[in-house]
Every structure is written in structure tokens, then in C-alpha cells.
Amino acid sequence: MATLFRRRRATATQTERVRERRHEGFLRHANFRWAKVSGGLCLLVILSYALIDVSPRPNGGSWYGYTLGTIGALLILWLTALGYRKRRMTSDFWSLKAWTSAHVYLGLSLIVIATWHTGFQLGWNVHTLAWALMMLVILSGLYGVAVYALLPQALSNNRDQMTQMQMLEAIRAFDRQLHAAAQPLPPGEAAPVLASLEQDPFAGGIRARLTGRYPNRATAAARAALTEAVGGDAEARAKVVALLTQKEAALARLREHLRLRALLEIWLYVHVPLTFALIAALSAHIISVFFYW
Amino acid sequence: MSDPVRVAIIGSGPAGLSAAARAAQLGLSHVLLEKTDHLSDTIFKYQKGKHVMATPNRLDLRSDCRFDEGAREAILAIWDEDAAANKVNVVYHAEVVEVTGEKGAFQIKTAKGDVIAAEAIVLAIGTQGNPNRLRCPGNDLPHIIYQVDDPEDFKDRHITVVGSGDAGIENALGVAEDALENRVTILNRSKDFARAKAKNVSDLMEAEENGAISIRTETQPKLVEAGWLTLETPTGDEKIQCDLIVARLGSVAPRAFVESMGIEFTGPDREAFPKLSPTFETSVPGIYVIGALAGYPLIKHCMNQGYDVVEFINGNTALTPADEKDLAAIFAGLPERKSVSEWLDFLRTRVRIFADVSPLQMREFMLDSKVAFFPEGEVVFEKDEPGSSLFAIAEGHALVEVSPGVTVPIEQGSIFGEVGLISGRKRGATIRAGEDSIFVEVSRTAALKLMAAVPGAKRVIERISLERQLLQIFKGGLTAEDLAPVVDGAEVIRVPAGKAVLEEGDEGDDVFVIRSGSMVVEKNIGGKPIFLRYLPAGSYFGEMAVLSGAPRNATVKAAVGSEVIKLTGAGFKAMLAARPQVREATETAVAERAAMNSFIESRKATYSSAVDLYSDTASFIMKEGLGEATDALLIDENLCVGCDNCEKACADSHEGLSRLDREAGKTFAHLHVPTSCRHCEHPHCMADCPPNVIHRGPDGEVFMEEGCIGCGNCMRNCPYGVIRMEAAPPPKPGLLSWLLLGRGPGPGEPSPKWTKANMPEGKKPKKIAVKCDMCKGLAGGPACVRACPTGAAIRVSPEEFLSIARLEEDAG
Numbered sequence A: 001m002a003t004l005f006r007r008r009r010a011t012a013t014q015t016e017r018v019r020e021r022r023h024e025g026f027l028r029h030a031n032f033r034w035a036k037v038s039g040g041l042c043l044l045v046i047l048s049y050a051l052i053d054v055s056p057r058p059n060g061g062s063w064y065g066y067t068l069g070t071i072g073a074l075l076i077l078w079l080t081a082l083g084y085r086k087r088r089m090t091s092d093f094w095s096l097k098a099w100t101s102a103h104v105y106l107g108l109s110l111i112v113i114a115t116w117h118t119g120f121q122l123g124w125n126v127h128t129l130a131w132a133l134m135m136l137v138i139l140s141g142l143y144g145v146a147v148y149a150l151l152p153q154a155l156s157n158n159r160d161q162m163t164q165m166q167m168l169e170a171i172r173a174f175d176r177q178l179h180a181a182a183q184p185l186p187p188g189e190a191a192p193v194l195a196s197l198e199q200d201p202f203a204g205g206i207r208a209r210l211t212g213r214y215p216n217r218a219t220a221a222a223r224a225a226l227t228e229a230v231g232g233d234a235e236a237r238a239k240v241v242a243l244l245t246q247k248e249a250a251l252a253r254l255r256e257h258l259r260l261r262a263l264l265e266i267w268l269y270v271h272v273p274l275t276f277a278l279i280a281a282l283s284a285h286i287i288s289v290f291f292y293w
Numbered sequence B: 001m002s003d004p005v006r007v008a009i010i011g012s013g014p015a016g017l018s019a020a021a022r023a024a025q026l027g028l029s030h031v032l033l034e035k036t037d038h039l040s041d042t043i044f045k046y047q048k049g050k051h052v053m054a055t056p057n058r059l060d061l062r063s064d065c066r067f068d069e070g071a072r073e074a075i076l077a078i079w080d081e082d083a084a085a086n087k088v089n090v091v092y093h094a095e096v097v098e099v100t101g102e103k104g105a106f107q108i109k110t111a112k113g114d115v116i117a118a119e120a121i122v123l124a125i126g127t128q129g130n131p132n133r134l135r136c137p138g139n140d141l142p143h144i145i146y147q148v149d150d151p152e153d154f155k156d157r158h159i160t161v162v163g164s165g166d167a168g169i170e171n172a173l174g175v176a177e178d179a180l181e182n183r184v185t186i187l188n189r190s191k192d193f194a195r196a197k198a199k200n201v202s203d204l205m206e207a208e209e210n211g212a213i214s215i216r217t218e219t220q221p222k223l224v225e226a227g228w229l230t231l232e233t234p235t236g237d238e239k240i241q242c243d244l245i246v247a248r249l250g251s252v253a254p255r256a257f258v259e260s261m262g263i264e265f266t267g268p269d270r271e272a273f274p275k276l277s278p279t280f281e282t283s284v285p286g287i288y289v290i291g292a293l294a295g296y297p298l299i300k301h302c303m304n305q306g307y308d309v310v311e312f313i314n315g316n317t318a319l320t321p322a323d324e325k326d327l328a329a330i331f332a333g334l335p336e337r338k339s340v341s342e343w344l345d346f347l348r349t350r351v352r353i354f355a356d357v358s359p360l361q362m363r364e365f366m367l368d369s370k371v372a373f374f375p376e377g378e379v380v381f382e383k384d385e386p387g388s389s390l391f392a393i394a395e396g397h398a399l400v401e402v403s404p405g406v407t408v409p410i411e412q413g414s415i416f417g418e419v420g421l422i423s424g425r426k427r428g429a430t431i432r433a434g435e436d437s438i439f440v441e442v443s444r445t446a447a448l449k450l451m452a453a454v455p456g457a458k459r460v461i462e463r464i465s466l467e468r469q470l471l472q473i474f475k476g477g478l479t480a481e482d483l484a485p486v487v488d489g490a491e492v493i494r495v496p497a498g499k500a501v502l503e504e505g506d507e508g509d510d511v512f513v514i515r516s517g518s519m520v521v522e523k524n525i526g527g528k529p530i531f532l533r534y535l536p537a538g539s540y541f542g543e544m545a546v547l548s549g550a551p552r553n554a555t556v557k558a559a560v561g562s563e564v565i566k567l568t569g570a571g572f573k574a575m576l577a578a579r580p581q582v583r584e585a586t587e588t589a590v591a592e593r594a595a596m597n598s599f600i601e602s603r604k605a606t607y608s609s610a611v612d613l614y615s616d617t618a619s620f621i622m623k624e625g626l627g628e629a630t631d632a633l634l635i636d637e638n639l640c641v642g643c644d645n646c647e648k649a650c651a652d653s654h655e656g657l658s659r660l661d662r663e664a665g666k667t668f669a670h671l672h673v674p675t676s677c678r679h680c681e682h683p684h685c686m687a688d689c690p691p692n693v694i695h696r697g698p699d700g701e702v703f704m705e706e707g708c709i710g711c712g713n714c715m716r717n718c719p720y721g722v723i724r725m726e727a728a729p730p731p732k733p734g735l736l737s738w739l740l741l742g743r744g745p746g747p748g749e750p751s752p753k754w755t756k757a758n759m760p761e762g763k764k765p766k767k768i769a770v771k772c773d774m775c776k777g778l779a780g781g782p783a784c785v786r787a788c789p790t791g792a793a794i795r796v797s798p799e800e801f802l803s804i805a806r807l808e809e810d811a812g
């Protein structure tokens, strides 16, 4: 028995391997299996809603509404479980790609399931709050899918085979060289260079991170100042200007890298907390339904 | 000259020291000659604080000196004590440079000119050898060093590193570390750093770009003076400031020195060892070799041999070797009862490849092997099972299932399973015991050692493997007799990476079989070489020309250093003529290949850019060394969101340490080759592992079993920089308690800071080699792939990846 079980797993891994050879991303996973399932589910809901005559009128309280509500609530719990699955490294066969694929498409199907569950009765109450939060989670999820589809290439192009550590190290190396190269400069010219050395490449907080526009522009300023300066040791200055230009490029690369990574992650800081808010609202919704209806 | 001592021991490593201690205990007059000013130089030179391991655990220590695992410092201190307590007569600064005379009257000359007379000599000089010295004037100045123990010892200096191998580059990078504020120059006699690992070279280039190191190529030292170094450069001499020279010019192996005494080796290869009798005596009577030099690199073995050899010299012939118990255990499972030496003789007389093996070699060899009884009909291994050991038939016979229901016998004395051994690939056929039989299973490493040490064994194995490989390729009722003319004329050719075996347009009708490595087939289409096919080890090429008589229609070149077997066209034709079925099968295969070529050609006309991309991707993959991979991790950067969940998954499935570095590595057309083991067909990492713990597992994975001693050889030998020397972090709180309560460092490899803070009191972290084991033993397979949310991470072999399906897809 144990061996039979192992064999089955091995086949699963093998099939997965064949599929992976073709670099199928999570959206196209297994030839859009979950898109089809989800689409079918939505269609079923829409059709049955139109065909089944619930009296007095469709709403969450009818048997039909209960059915959709239960499906929706369970689905939400399962969608939340992705956060656990992602980090729980059990040794049996599962593929996070398949999970993400199902998550995305089944998550979208909630738009239909939950909305049709309400019977289009929305108002200013805890029930609608749950629905609204869910829609927000879904919206942020859509944003996530969009950045997952669009940004990886940009991230790859920008880093150009460098790692984040190497980018940081490159900037530090330019700083070292600048420090040495700036020695012959008069104090007036050395000062902006020193400012560039003291600059913290990360200062500027989340906003700078996301826009790539940082308030501290000491390196650019130093380069501008030195390019304009005349007299003195022109050769030494030229060397410093060249280094400052290189450092600027290195800084730009690092910042773009951080910006793209932030864009790829930031939405999860909306998606996940809203999920918990949603679960809270959902619990309130369910409790109130059972106790006060 | 004083009275001759009974025994002179040369080299005070664990082997020599233990021998000297035994001699002292037995009251033999003796002397222990050591070149340096301390005992055991090899261990003295380990990294500070290195945890020295006492493998193999099952082997008992038999020595007058103590040894147990522990810090380098503690072990050296204990040995100093033991040398004194045993009243060992040590002479330091006594580098032996010449040995003359014969048994009973040897003269041993040291570098200082002293001559010591001895009746017998125990040679225990290890394998480290002597570093090559600088040759220019001034080479005796004290600021020239040949080793860097700790880069931190050097601060704010002008340092010149001479030597362009890995050791030189690593030292240069070490002392160029930012905080040390050294000004570092590295000299290279040639134009490029061809001998060093790609990773080291790229680190070095980067260090130069960052201004941390200055690289001088085609430059050598000409004159050393205090504070200054004169260089010979292509543009003339140049004097630079220099107050420390690190010379890393490789070392001379002690072999020449040993041979100068008249001692014979088992063969010309690098892997060969001195020929030894069961009492460690060499081909020169009275000179004994033990320890690493004899082929036993583990400290415990060395010490036991030190004890044994002096007992032997003292006339104790009844001594049973310390490994007797282990050998007895190996034979314990067999149905008949025989003593260990009877079993050894039994095997040596029964099995052809053991015929020329000495009794001592046979003992060592059996320790790395297994012997088992197989009742009639029992399966030894199944077709397509990966495996890399060799089997020898000591009794009975084996049956090979060549096709369902059809079997061919292999007789007693012969071998089977040799294909797995040579190319590290899957088993070609299922094998059963034809009657009640006894088979010996020899690990790949032991078999390679055997082939290096015993030329006769090598010939037999090579001939049989070639025959079998051909039988497997060209089926259709071929027999070993049909093949004889082909095999007799066969020639093994080594091909360095990138070199063409065949050029498009050449005349010629030889046929080639790839024995190890891999080839790429290219064709010039529209003025550009276009990749047609990847040929892994075990495939053949060149057959088209034999059948058609036309010139070669494509170029075939080595993707990695490879070995091919050349069969003459005439012999091949004769074979085809004798067996029409084989001719038919070969023609079919040729037609298939031709169809694929023309498919790619036609695509090239219509979807030129898709074919170019396919071809360029293939070249990139080969350039990254994936030609020798059997299973590599690739990342599609069109999909990778940089979440590093692959690394975290790897760490969480393996003692908290990740075995891959996602971000590092090269990228082409958004295809990224991260730093992670490729499970090479011929794993370089296996080459020199003292406890021999690196193996290929049942799924083709190259992994380390327990027993790593942390010597770092594999890390240095892996050309892809995928092995880390690291100690496992302490276990962390579970996932739920992190998710809900925020306890512990969370998923993935904990930060060094957390590890340090949470290491249990009194627990010494042991740094051992860690590398990808392809998630061996995890039913779900590779965790890195399973845990990738977007499907960017995949594991493939080159032939899977460069399949024609991929081109079709790209071309739409």
C-alpha cells in the first residue's frame, strides 16, 4: 500500500514535470483548468438564478441564498488558506502554482457567487460591509495578478544579472573610490561629494520606494556642482565627476529594483489585512443572520 | 653519522605520529622527522577553530595517541601531550630530501644536510606536497608567504598575489576585503584566468571594477626587494610598492620524491598510489608507506595504520587489521561461512576485474562495496532505475532482460551495471539472478579508484562497457561476436569542451559513441550556426555519412569535456551488412534525425527569429555548463516575482539551510540559471571526498550522506559554486506559532543573527557541506518547484528543455 501511494505521487510529479517543461505560468496552468471550472460555476449560478423561482423574492435568506452563501463562505476560507499553504512545506505532492491558479480564478468567481447570493439587496449594514470588503480583496487581487503579469520582465531587465547585494556593494565601492578620488579637491568642491557619500540610498520612505523618486539627490547635486566648477585640479575633478555619474547609474538601478519589488509586494499588504477584516465582517454577518433573522 | 635507528618515520601527521608512538612504546629505537617546527602540518594548517571529525564512526581507534572529534586546537594540543608522554623522539626542521641505501642500511638526508641512518623507513608525508616557490631573485625574503591563514592578519599593506588559480584569486579577494584597507595587486602570467572557476573570475573582475584589486595580466615578478617588487610586463619592467607577497603557484605532488626512492606506483594517473603489500611495504623492501600517501585520507585510518605498520616491522605478523570487524560484517550475510581472508581470496580468484588487485587493495576496496546472495529469479535492479554502481558475479550467473521475455546470460567472473558507472545515467535493462548467485556491488567511486589503480581491471571494464553500450544502441539481434571487429578497432578520444568532433562538409565515415559528457549538433543555416540537437552520453552520431556516403551534414562539438569512442566506418559497415535488421533500425533512426533537421531548416525560413532564439538559448544553456547537467533548476524571469519562496521552501525542507541562490547566476532572454546543483553527469564534487560520502541516489540526485568531515574539497571542486560549508541552525518554532504569535524567525533560512542568538548553550556548530539533494526522500519532489507560486521555477534536464516541442511552441 505504501509503495502504491508513492508510485501515484511519482506519477503526479512526472506529469508536472512534463508540463513544466513548457513553462506554463499560473494563469495558464493545466490549460486554464481553473478558469474553466470557475467560469462554469459562474454560469451555473447565473442560469440557475434565472431559472429557479424563489418566493417571495430571491435573497440570502432563501434556501437558494443559503446554498450560495455557504459555498461563498467556504470558498473565502479556502482562499485564505493559501497564505498557510504557501509557507507550510509538507513533503507530499502539491504545487503552489496550481493553488495560485485556482485561487485567482475561484476568487474571481466569488464576484458572481456572493453578489447573486445577496439577491442584489445591498444597503448600509454589516452584510453589505462583508460584501464590499470582499470586493476590495478581489480588486486588490486583480491588481496583484496584473503586476505579476507585467513586472517580472522589467525586474529581470533592470537587474541585468546582478543581485541586490551586488547592487548595494557596487554603490559602496563607488563611495570608496569617490572618497579616495575626492582627496585632492578643495573643500568647496569636496563638500558636495561628501554629502553624496553620507547619503542614505534608502531614505525617503515608502513613497520614494514606490515612485522611485527620492528626496535626497546629493549625488546628482554633487555632479552638477562639480561639472560647473572651474579652475583647480581639473583632472581630479573629471575623475570624480565620472565616478559620480557611475554612482548615479548604480543608484538608479538599485532604486528601480526596489521600486519594482515594492510594487510586486505592496498589494499583499492590502490584500491580506482586508482578508482578515473580511473574515471578521463575514463572521458578524453569519452570526447576525442566525441570531436576529 | 650515528648508529642506525631501527625505524625512521618521515612526516609527523596522524599516521607518522601514531607510528612513532608505537615504536616508542615497543622500545624500538626510532626517530620522527618533521619538516616544519610543529607536529602534523596538514591539520595545523586547517582553518582556525575547525571542527575535526572522527569518521568512520564504526571503526575503532588503535593507537597510542588519542583522537576524537573536536576543535583543531584541542586535537593538536592532545597530540603534543601524547608525543611527550610516549617519549617520541621528534626532530623538527628536518625536511627529508633524499633516501638512499637498502633495507637494514638506509641513509636519509635532510635539507639541512644531516644524514640519518635507519634500518627501516615509514613514509607518512601525506599528499599536500610542497608549494612551488617564486623563482626570481629575492625569492628567499621573509615577506613572501605561501598561504594565507586569516586575511584579517593583514591590514593596510601593499599586497601582491602571484598566481592565477583559484587559491590565488580567493586569497586576493580575501585580503582585498574593504575593511582591511590593503592595496592588492594580482599577477597573471597569461592573458586570462583559464584555470580558475568562473565564479572566482567574475568576482575578481568585479573587484577590479570596484577598484578593490588591480589585475596585471601577462605579468610576472622579476625581482623582490624589501618594500618593492619589480614586474616584467609586456611593455617593459615596472617597479611597484609591495610589502607582502602571497605566492600561490600550486604545489608539487610528493609523487616524484617518492618515486626517486625507487618506489613504484600502480599507474600513471593522478589517482594512482604506491604499490603496497598487505603490511604496507612498498616495492622497495624496508620502506613502508601509510596514511594519505597510501590512499587513506581519514585521520583514524592514518593513526591505525601507524600502529599496525610498526607492529609489522617489529615482526608481529599475527596482527589482525583494525578493519577486520567491518569486513567480517560485510561478508556476514552470505550463506557460506568463511574467514575474511578466505572470502577475499575467493573473490580475487573468481572475478576477472579483481585478478590483479593486491590483497591490501582488496581489503580497502571491499569496505566500499557490498556482497549479497541473490536467490534464483530475484531482481538486482530494474530498467530505467538510476544507479551508479557496478556489479561483479562471484558465483552463479545473471540474466539481462534485453526485451520483454528475452534474456541474455552474463557468466560468472564478469560484470554488469557498468553503464550507470560510466555515464551516471539510468539502468538500461532489468537484471535478475539466473541461479542462486553471489554478486559484489561496487560503488562508483570505489570502481573508479580501482580502475585508476589496477590497469588490468580498467581494460576489462572498458572493453565490456563498450560492447554492452553498442549492443544496447544497435539492437536487432546483435551479438558480442558480431561486435568483435568493431570493438577491436575502437579508440577512445578525449574532446575538450567546445571542440568539434565532426565539421559540416568534412569527408569521413567514422561513427562515434559518446561515452561521457555530451555533444551539440549544429548546422550552418543562412550564415549562422543553428542548434539542431543535444546528444547526451550514450548516444551516437556520424552514422548518416556511413549510410549515405555523403559528406558530414552537420557539425558536432563537445558541450562539456567529453569522451567519445571512435568506430571505423568500415567495421561499422561490416556489422550492418552482417545484420540486416540492425541496418534497418539504423536507417529508421537516421530518417528521424534527418526529418528533424529539415523541420528546423524550414522553420528557419519562415520563423527565423524563433529559431534564432531557440538556438541562442541553447548556446547560452551550454555556456552555463548545463551540457553536463542531468537535472537543473531554471527560472523563467517572465514569471518570477522575486518572492524567494523557492529558497524558503528549500530551507524549510532541509535543516533550515537553503541550497539554492535564486538571484545569483546568469540570465539570457529572461531565462535564468540560478546557483544550484545541476546533478552533473560526472560530478566534479565527488572527485576528492576523504570519507567518500558523496553519491548518486536512486533518482539521479547527487547527495551527501552523513559523515561529511567539512574539509571543503567538494566546494572547491564544484565548478558551479553551489556547495556551501554551513552549520545547521537550531530548530525554530512551528509555522502556526509564527503566523499567530509571531514567534521565531518565520519561514526560510533564519538570519545568522537569529541563529547565533538561539544556538543552544554549549552546542558547537559543525560546518559541513550542504548542497541540493533534489529533495531526496520527499514524496512530492523538489520543494523549490512545488513552492513557486507563479510557475517560474522548473527543474529539467537539457534534453527535456531543448526539446523540439519548445521550438514549435515559440514559433507558434
Ligand SMILES: Cc1cc2nc3c(=O)[nH]c(=O)nc-3n(C[C@H](O)[C@H](O)[C@H](O)COP(=O)(O)OP(=O)(O)OC[C@H]3O[C@@H](n4cnc5c(N)ncnc54)[C@H](O)[C@@H]3O)c2cc1C
Pocket: B010, B011, B012, B013, B014, B015, B016, B033, B034, B035, B036, B039, B040, B041, B042, B043, B046, B047, B051, B052, B053, B054, B055, B094, B095, B096, B097, B124, B125, B126, B127, B128, B290, B291, B292, B293, B296, B297, B298, B299, B300, B302, B690, B709, B710, B711, B712
Ligand atoms: C581542510 C581539510 C580538512 C580535513 N578534515 C578532516 C577531518 O575532519 N577528519 C579527518 O579524518 N580527515 C580530515 N582531513 C584529511 C586529513 O587531514 C589528512 O588526510 C591527514 O592529515 C593525512 O595524514 P598523514 O599523516 O597521512 O599526512 P599529513 O597529515 O599530511 O602529514 C604529513 C606530515 O609530513 C610532513 N612532511 C611532508 N614532507 C616531508 C618531508 N619531505 N620530510 C619531512 N616531513 C615531511 C608534513 O609537514 C606533515 O606534517 C582534512 C583535510 C583537509 C585538507
Ligand code: HEM
Pocket: A076, A079, A080, A081, A082, A083, A084, A086, A100, A103, A104, A105, A106, A107, A108, A110, A134, A137, A138, A139, A140, A141, A142, A144, A145, A148, A268, A271, A272, A275, B643, B789
Ligand atoms: C475573497 C477573496 C480572496 C481572499 C480571501 C484572498 C486571500 C488571499 C490570501 C490570504 C493570500 C495569501 C497572501 C500571502 O500570504 O502572501 C492571497 C494571495 C494572493 N491572492 Fe488572494 N484572495 C482573494 C481573492 C483573490 C482574487 C480574486 C485574486 C485575483 C484576481 C487573488 C490573487 C491573489 C494572488 C495573485 C496572491 C499571491 C499569491 C502568492 O504570491 O503566493 N486573490 N490571497
Ligand code: SF4
Pocket: B676, B677, B678, B679, B680, B683, B684, B685, B686, B702, B717, B718, B719, B720, B721, B722, B723, B771
Ligand atoms: S555540486 Fe557541483 S559538481 Fe557536484 S553535481 Fe552539483 S553542480 Fe555538479
Ligand code: SF4
Pocket: B688, B689, B690, B691, B692, B693, B694, B704, B707, B708, B709, B710, B711, B712, B713, B714, B715, B768, B769
Ligand atoms: S562532502 Fe565535501 S566537505 Fe564533506 S567531506 Fe566530502 S568533500 Fe569534504
Ligand code: SF4
Pocket: B633, B649, B650, B651, B653, B654, B658, B659, B660, B676, B771, B772, B773, B774, B775, B776, B782, B783, B784, B785
Ligand atoms: S530540489 Fe530540493 S534541495 Fe534542491 S534546490 Fe530545490 S528545494 Fe533545494
